[in-house]
Amino acid sequence: MTSPGTILFVTTAIFAMAGGLVTISARRPLRAAIGLLIHIISLAGMFLTLNAQLLAALQLLVYAGAVVVLFVFVIMLIGPASEVRAIEGRFASRTLSLAVTIAIVLAVSTSLAYFDLPWGAAAEDFGTVEGLGMAIYSKALVPFEVISITLLVAIIGSIAIARSRTE
Amino acid sequence: MGVGTYLALASVLFGIGAAGFLTRRNMLIQLMSIELMLNSVNVVLLAFNRVNPANHDGQVFAFFVIAVAAAEAAVGLAILIAYYRIKKTIDTDDASLLKY
Numbered sequence: 001m002t003s004p005g006t007i008l009f010v011t012t013a014i015f016a017m018a019g020g021l022v023t024i025s026a027r028r029p030l031r032a033a034i035g036l037l038i039h040i041i042s043l044a045g046m047f048l049t050l051n052a053q054l055l056a057a058l059q060l061l062v063y064a065g066a067v068v069v070l071f072v073f074v075i076m077l078i079g080p081a082s083e084v085r086a087i088e089g090r091f092a093s094r095t096l097s098l099a100v101t102i103a104i105v106l107a108v109s110t111s112l113a114y115f116d117l118p119w120g121a122a123a124e125d126f127g128t129v130e131g132l133g134m135a136i137y138s139k140a141l142v143p144f145e146v147i148s149i150t151l152l153v154a155i156i157g158s159i160a161i162a163r164s165r166t167e
Numbered sequence: 168m169g170v171g172t173y174l175a176l177a178s179v180l181f182g183i184g185a186a187g188f189l190t191r192r193n194m195l196i197q198l199m200s201i202e203l204m205l206n207s208v209n210v211v212l213l214a215f216n217r218v219n220p221a222n223h224d225g226q227v228f229a230f231f232v233i234a235v236a237a238a239e240a241a242v243g244l245a246i247l248i249a250y251y252r253i254k255k256t257i258d259t260d261d262a263s264l265l266k267y
Contacts, residue, residue, distance in 0.1 A: 003168075005168065006168045009168055009172070013176050016176070016180060017176075017179060017180065017183065020180055020183040020184065020187075020203050021183060023183075023187065023196070023199050023200070023203060024183060024184070024186060024187025024190075024191065024196065024199075024200055024203075026196075029193060029195045029196060032195070032196050032199055033199070036199050036202060036203070039180075039203065039206070040206065043206055043209075043210065046210065047209075047213060050173075050213045050214060050216075050217045051217055051220070052213045052216075052217075052226055052229070054226075055209075055213065055226055055229055055230065055233070058230065058233055059209075059233065062233050062234075062236075062237050063202070063206075063233070063236075063237075066237060067202065067236070067237060067240045070240060070241065070244055071195065071198070071199065071240075071244070074195065074244045074247065074248065075195065077248065078248075078251055078257065081251065081255060081256055081257060082193075082195060082257060083193075084192055084193045084256060084257060084258040085258070087192055087260075094189075094190050097186075097189040097190060098186055098189070098190055101182050101185050101186045101189065102182065102186070104182065105178055105179055105181070105182030105185075108175075108178045109174075109175040109176075109178040109179050109182075110175070112171050112174040112175045112178060113171050113172060113174075113175040114171055115169070115170065115171035115174060116169035116170060116171050117169070117170050117218045118218075119170070119217060119218060120217070120218055120219050120220045120221065121220070122217070122220040123220065126220045126223070127223075127226060131223060132223050132226050132227070132230070135222065135223035135224075135226070135227055136223075136227055136230065139224075139227070140227050140231075143231060147231055147234045147235070150234070150235070150238055151234060151237070151238050153238075154237075154238035154239075154241050154242050155241065157242055157245070158241045158242055158244070158245035159245075161242070161245040161246055161248075161249050162244075162245035162248040162249055164252070
């Protein structure tokens with residue numbers, strides 16, 4: 001008997017891997033961005049199976065709502081140049097990097113797949129806005145403020161870097 | 168469905184991102200591959216936090232990873248636009264100004 005959580009996990013896992021493969025194999029960057037969107041939405045669904053409701057919502061807001069839209073804006077800004085020519089030659093280095101990555105992933109994932117720990121009994125407010133918000137504001141208040149300054153610096157830095165210097 | 172399944176899936180997703188970063192020469196797709204890798208780390212953090220739900224440490228950490236990833240995407244895309252202004256392409260093979 002498969003539980004609804006298992007069904008949700010398997011579905012989102014398949015879509016997350018498919019979205020990731022579309023992202024790295026698409027020739028057109030817009031298709032890669034849509035693959036990234038599929039990947040992110042399915043990971044948000046997977047976060048629900050781990051009792052992380054607030055983070056699932058944040059994943060949709062920040063990644064699907066902001067990061068992917070930023071990528072699409074840049075693709076539109078750059079236009080046809082966003083598609084680069086195919087790589088010619090250098091089969092040795094490309095094959096080697098791919099083979100090493102696949103070997104490491106196979107070794108790590110097959111050894112981890114049977115690692116098991118019992119799931120703990122989650123409290124009523126685990127992962128909700130109240131529970132995670134209390135944890136952030138009581139135990140991680142200073143990092144939370146620092147991350148807001150980091151985002152502000154990133155905004156100012158992006159404007160300074162991407163600004164046109166022709167005027 | 169144990170925690171090992173989540174860890175194995177996260178390592179596969181990380182590998183997909185790493186393979187994309189290593190084999191593609193399109194800077195946009197390399198940035199997207201970095202996002203894939205950051206996302207797979209979040210899966211690991213949340214899975215281990217679910218094993219020990221007495222505190223929210225893993226979820227707090229994943230929250231900060233999401234915030235840093237957003238800042239990274241903004242700065243990375245700004246650098247990409249500045250690079251495009253100079254080179255009129257986003258092929259990383261042409262990023263050779265400091266090479267000679």
